[in-house]
Amino acid sequence: MGDSRDATPGVYLLDEDGSRHLVHEYRDDGYELHDVHDLLALGRVEHGGALLLTPHEMRLLEVTANAQSFDHAPEFISMCLDMCTVSAAPGVTTLRFVCVG
Numbered sequence: 001m002g003d004s005r006d007a008t009p010g011v012y013l014l015d016e017d018g019s020r021h022l023v024h025e026y027r028d029d030g031y032e033l034h035d036v037h038d039l040l041a042l043g044r045v046e047h048g049g050a051l052l053l054t055p056h057e058m059r060l061l062e063v064t065a066n067a068q069s070f071d072h073a074p075e076f077i078s079m080c081l082d083m084c085t086v087s088a089a090p091g092v093t094t095l096r097f098v099c100v101g
Contacts, residue, residue, distance in 0.1 A: 009101025011079060013086050014050065024082035026101060031076035033099040036083075039072065040064050051097045055088040058095060 011033050012020040033051050037043050042061055043053040053061065065080035088095055 007100045010099070011083060012098050012100055014096040014098055016092075020098070020100075021086075023086055023097070024079045026099075027075050027078075030073055031079060033079075033097060035076055036061065036080060039076075040068070040080075046096070049098065053083075053095050053097065054093060055095070058084060058086070058088070 007020070008022055008025055010025040011023050013023050014020055034045055034049075036051055036053075037045050040061065042057045042064065043051045046052055061080055062084040065077050065084070069077045083097060086095060
């Protein structure tokens with residue numbers, strides 16, 4: 001895993017082997033990854049700060065983000081929808097997202 005100081009600020013998916021994959025680049029500082037949990041009541045926040053979502057919650061995230069698109073900042077909705085482009089590999093029960101930057 002690379003040095004987080006060199007990483008693009010944004011939301012990353014963490015693989016089981018610890019590698020990171022950028023799924024959303026932050027565009028401003030008006031929203032955060034944890035807003036998914038705080039505003040939409042989806043997932044759970046791990047002690048280390050990661051947001052954990054099940055595949056079922058990922059499907060709900062897409063539906064909820066689209067349904068509430070006029071209730072939240074466009075950048076936040078964009079982050080949610082970018083996260084929804086990730087699909088769980090067979091057998092994966094939890095997706096782990098972290099923010100960098």
